[in-house]
Amino acid sequence: MKKIVLIRHGQSVWNVENRFTGWTDVDLSTQGLDEAREAGEILKKHGYVFDAAYTSVLKRAIRTLWIILHEMDLLWIPEQKSWLLNERHYGALQGLNKAETAAKYGEEQVHLWRRSVDVRPPALDVTDPRYVAADPRYIGLKEGEFPLTENLEDTEARVLKYWNAEIAPAVSSGKQVIIAAHGNTLRALVKYLDQIPPDGIADLNIPTGIPLVYELDDELKPIRHYYLGWEGPYPNGQIPTHIAPATR
């Protein structure tokens, strides 16, 4: 049996301000720093040890990972960062307040932009200052790879590219892996692992800073999953509920 740990970064300053974040590189809030420390403590308390770590190129996820590894005295382990694990690109919504946007366009439209699998938010224009393709961290991207907006399926496609190329082989070879990423990149990965149908993913919200453990069989099919250290029942929508049949 293999085990992987998924962790959504701790609360960010734009989570507090209720802004669409996407690829905007905002840092953790004070509460987010605490959440990351607690995640590290709980992983250590339960005897977890990692020998490979994966994260995005956004500091809220990187810092969460570093705080966790610091708590576990594992800062030395190999760590890979990739834009393929970045949060879903939120297009022209990035930076806008979610409540104000709902007041302007309606709750239903904003829910579609946030949670449908196939609706993309309005695209960013390449002349927009929020289009940061020239940022050195994105220099390796090929023509057309830098997104102007993404739906969950777009995000899932790039996350799976990285999963199949980098993470799955490491897990298969026996490495103990932690993935520190983002709400929608983790929703996309969980959707794939648990084979959640498109109409079953809208209500899944992964909480910040709580380790989500997946136990996998040798073919990397999920056996069970749980939040580490969570007391009591999970609130609606906080745990993936669809486990794929073992015959997948």
Ligand SMILES: O=C(O)[C@@H](CO)OP(=O)(O)O
């Ligand atoms: O703003 C974002 O980038 C994401 C994650 O915080 O928000 P949402 O809950 O709308 O997917």
